[in-house]
Amino acid sequence: MAEADIRAKRPLSPHLQIYKPIPTMVMSILHRVTGAAMYFGILLVAWWLVAAASGPAYYEFCHAILSSWPGMIVLFGFTWALMHHMLGGIRHLIWDTGHLFDKETSTKLAWATLIGSVGLTVLIWILAAAV
Amino acid sequence: MSMRTPLGKVLGLGSAREGTEHFWRQRVTAVANVPLTLFLVWLVVSLFGKSHQTILDTLSSPLIAIGLLLTMASMLYHMRLGMQTIIEDYIHAEGVKILLLMGNTFFTFAIGISAGFAILKLGFGG
Ligand code: HEM
Numbered sequence: 001m002a003e004a005d006i007r008a009k010r011p012l013s014p015h016l017q018i019y020k021p022i023p024t025m026v027m028s029i030l031h032r033v034t035g036a037a038m039y040f041g042i043l044l045v046a047w048w049l050v051a052a053a054s055g056p057a058y059y060e061f062c063h064a065i066l067s068s069w070p071g072m073i074v075l076f077g078f079t080w081a082l083m084h085h086m087l088g089g090i091r092h093l094i095w096d097t098g099h100l101f102d103k104e105t106s107t108k109l110a111w112a113t114l115i116g117s118v119g120l121t122v123l124i125w126i127l128a129a130a131v
Numbered sequence: 132m133s134m135r136t137p138l139g140k141v142l143g144l145g146s147a148r149e150g151t152e153h154f155w156r157q158r159v160t161a162v163a164n165v166p167l168t169l170f171l172v173w174l175v176v177s178l179f180g181k182s183h184q185t186i187l188d189t190l191s192s193p194l195i196a197i198g199l200l201l202t203m204a205s206m207l208y209h210m211r212l213g214m215q216t217i218i219e220d221y222i223h224a225e226g227v228k229i230l231l232l233m234g235n236t237f238f239t240f241a242i243g244i245s246a247g248f249a250i251l252k253l254g255f256g257g
Contacts, residue, residue, distance in 0.1 A: 049249035052190065
């Protein structure tokens with residue numbers, strides 16, 4: 001097998017560019033994208049903690065960047081990614097038990113994940129603005 | 132006819148020699164991440180924009196510091212496993228793959244040690 005030509009023109013199964021996007025597929029992609037984005041986003045959490053441990057001056061600098069407009073947009077995106085990945089993750093955990101797999105239910109779950117994540121994100125920011 | 136040896140079947144480790152350990156740890160950390168995420172969001176929402184002194188006072192509480200350590204540990208372990216899957220899915224050149232998998236571990240540890248040190252320093256009183 002080591003000698004096999006892996007670049008040979010073999011028939012491929014249909015893939016992303018060929019299938020029409022459907023809700024469950026989009027949610028699957030978003031689960032990966034949000035996970036990967038937070039992989040780097042968690043740098044901000046670590047930075048914020050290190051800044052707080054470094055003293056008032058550096059903390060103010062860190063906070064000024066995070067609370068600037070670009071900073072807030074990134075944090076808003078982070079909040080949504082976290083909420084979306086959390087709900088999507090819970091969906092995965094339910095599937096792991098063998099439940100809610102059928103086509104209609106999983107499509108409904110996909111929409112629920114999206115609507116739920118947007119709802120929770122807005123709720124969190126309303127709370128943040130209120131305290 | 133199965134081509135698997137009786138020993139292979141009993142060990143149940145599969146071709147990656149890891150069995151279901153990766154999958155299982157991804158699930159355990161996923162379950163832990165749910166309450167820890169709610170804790171982190173609550174903490175950040177209540178602290179964002181507060182004075183440095185308030186941050187010091189809050190994070191010097193053992194419960195908060197322990198909660199933050201647990202949150203970082205679980206999230207970092209989980210995201211390292213997740214990124215490993217992503218790398219293994221898309222990167223097929225052996226050398227690059229091994230470098231990226233090492234980088235994944237270095238990145239995770241660098242963040243974990245930095246955040247962990249900061250949390251402990253704040254926890255012990257700034
Ligand atoms: C909030 C609670 C969370 C839950 C319930 C959760 C759940 C999950 C689950 C079940 C998977 C496996 C998906 C699969 O097998 O296809 C997964 C993958 C992943 N998670 Fe999480 N997760 C959470 C938080 C996080 C956080 C905070 C991060 C990053 C800092 C993260 C990063 C990842 C990554 C990178 C993957 C791999 C994605 C993939 O293979 O497509 N997760 N998560």
